[in-house]
Amino acid sequence: MIIPSSGNNVSNNFILCPSLRLADTSQCDGGQYSTQKCKYDAGACVSLQRDYPDCDLEEIGNLFTKNDNPPVLGDGICDSARYNTDACGDENGDCILCNSMVSNKTLTGDETCHGGMHNSQDCNFDAGDCDTFNKKYPRCYIDAFDNMPTNEILAYVPIIGDGICNSGLYNNPDCGYEDGDCLFCNELIDNITKIGDGVCDGQDYMVEACGMDGGDCMGCLFPRLEM
Numbered sequence: 001m002i003i004p005s006s007g008n009n010v011s012n013n014f015i016l017c018p019s020l021r022l023a024d025t026s027q028c029d030g031g032q033y034s035t036q037k038c039k040y041d042a043g044a045c046v047s048l049q050r051d052y053p054d055c056d057l058e059e060i061g062n063l064f065t066k067n068d069n070p071p072v073l074g075d076g077i078c079d080s081a082r083y084n085t086d087a088c089g090d091e092n093g094d095c096i097l098c099n100s101m102v103s104n105k106t107l108t109g110d111e112t113c114h115g116g117m118h119n120s121q122d123c124n125f126d127a128g129d130c131d132t133f134n135k136k137y138p139r140c141y142i143d144a145f146d147n148m149p150t151n152e153i154l155a156y157v158p159i160i161g162d163g164i165c166n167s168g169l170y171n172n173p174d175c176g177y178e179d180g181d182c183l184f185c186n187e188l189i190d191n192i193t194k195i196g197d198g199v200c201d202g203q204d205y206m207v208e209a210c211g212m213d214g215g216d217c218m219g220c221l222f223p224r225l226e227m
């Protein structure tokens with residue numbers, strides 16, 4: 001990859017580059033800003049490229065089609081799954097803390113809201129994946145540290161909006177019964193508090209709509225999926 005030196009004249013021709021953020025050269029904006037046509041964010045990404053030579057800013061940047069809110073590499077906020085890789089230094093360090101708390105870092109910023117530790121401030125609320133859910137249910141407050149389901153440690157992370165009742169964490173009115181995922185399941189069972197309580201309750205609970213008892217019965221039929 002050919003990159004300009006950080007001292008390059010930023011008045012070069014940026015006609016192909018969205019101009020919105022180029023005035024701020026103090027931070028490396030990702031997305032299409034970190035491409036050659038934007039002179040690697042007018043040089044702001046050059047030092048990062050030197051620190052992480054295997055992080056292909058050009059290739060990753062061209063995967064982004066919108067630049068309204070480009071991810072920023074090195075601002076302390078975990079923004080995007082694209083840069084949360086070993087090659088890119090876990091988004092130049094932004095995602096390291098979050099990665100230490102979740103079982104699968106590729107779920108962060110994958111555009112699906114994952115609950116539990118993913119939906120915490122340290123994970124930037126699943127790198128923004130849960131923003132819509134959190135706005136929709138402002139009273140759905142989960143203290144991730146106190147309420148992390150024990151089965152999340154192994155594999156099972158609540159998925160918001162996938163049609164399956166994945167855990168007991170969000171199966172309450174304030175959380176819209178996991179944004180509707182648990183409504184059908186709740187009709188099948190007698191006690192919704194048994195979903196995801198760590199005990200496999202069998203029978204009606206151990207069905208797909210109830211997420212195999214919110215994950216409690218996952219190990220009953222087949223080995224837990226490694227995630």
Ligand SMILES: [Ca+2]
Pocket residue numbers: 071072073074075076077078079091094
């Ligand atoms: Ca960031």
Ligand SMILES: [Ca+2]
Pocket residue numbers: 107108109110111112113114118126129
């Ligand atoms: Ca996610």
Ligand SMILES: [Ca+2]
Pocket residue numbers: 158159160161162163164165166178181
């Ligand atoms: Ca779900």
Ligand SMILES: [Ca+2]
Pocket residue numbers: 194195196197198199200201205213216
């Ligand atoms: Ca149970």
